[in-house]
């Protein structure tokens with residue numbers, strides 16, 4: 353995971369970090385060479401909630417993150433954070449990407465303290481707060497270890513702590529746990545959910561993993577295939593703090609899972625005719641799971 357964006361003041365209580373995406377479209381190139389990645393995309397990321405977006409690979413999710421972060425501008429439509437139109441990167445948003453950005457020459461503790469140090473914002477309690485965050489992500493015993501001495505999952509947890517210490521109003525995460533093995537992933541979900549439940553900071557989390565999406569989400573936004581728009585929005589009525597066992601035994605969670613799988617299957621089928629390899633794999637896996645035919 354890499355982390356970008358600058359830190360903000362502590363999130364204010366109440367309506368803080370609400371993001372409204374209104375009629376957003378994004379085209380790359382011009383004329384005969386133009387490509388429409390996103391069309392008429394509208395949704396709200398509510399303040400203090402964990403909103404998860406799920407969509408097929410290549411549908412335009414990372415493109416949307418670049419727009420939310422302010423690295424790029426929409427071709428049409430607008431994105432507002434607490435009413436202000438996003439025109440550039442801002443200290444209110446912090447983006448955590450999948451690629452690791454821990455400095456290999458720094459210990460876990462020093463990596464986490466990097467943001468406050470770089471800004472000259474080391475206060476009397478900053479080190480203690482870093483220690484608290486290390487404990488929260490299960491790395492208390494690894495505070496003096498270097499990234500090469502940590503497992504892949506531990507490195508991601510250190511990244512989360514490193515992001516949290518900057519205290520942004522909104523945390524935006526683009527498939528941060530992709531590539532981890534199943535057991536490490538489940539552990540990550542629990543640590544990440546606990547961090548969210550502790551702060552109730554506005555979080556926007558992108559994934560292609562249905563179990564991850566359902567375990568984490570307050571609100572789940574299912575996207576279409578490219579050109580991307582919102583296919584459906586589902587509010588999950590699941591208790592917090594969340595426990596994995598509760599989710600997998602829960603009828604509501606299972607209903608949502610089948611609904612979302614079926615929608616993603618439909619979206620994959622659309623690009624199947626176009627010869628997409630990812631779509632082909634998904635359709636085959638879905639057919640095995642549900643016993644439905646793999647051809648439309």
Ligand SMILES: Nc1ncnc2c1ncn2[C@@H]1O[C@H](COP(=O)(O)OP(=O)(O)O)[C@@H](O)[C@H]1O
Nearest residue numbers: 380387389408409410411412413414415416578
């Ligand atoms: N700068 C760009 N120019 C042209 N096409 C782009 C550019 N950036 C992304 N795309 C296209 O946008 C589509 C969506 O990519 P991306 O947002 O990375 O999808 P996802 O994150 O959902 O997998 C891809 O087909 C990609 O080729």
Ligand SMILES: [Mg+2]
Nearest residue numbers: 413414415526
């Ligand atoms: Mg992506």
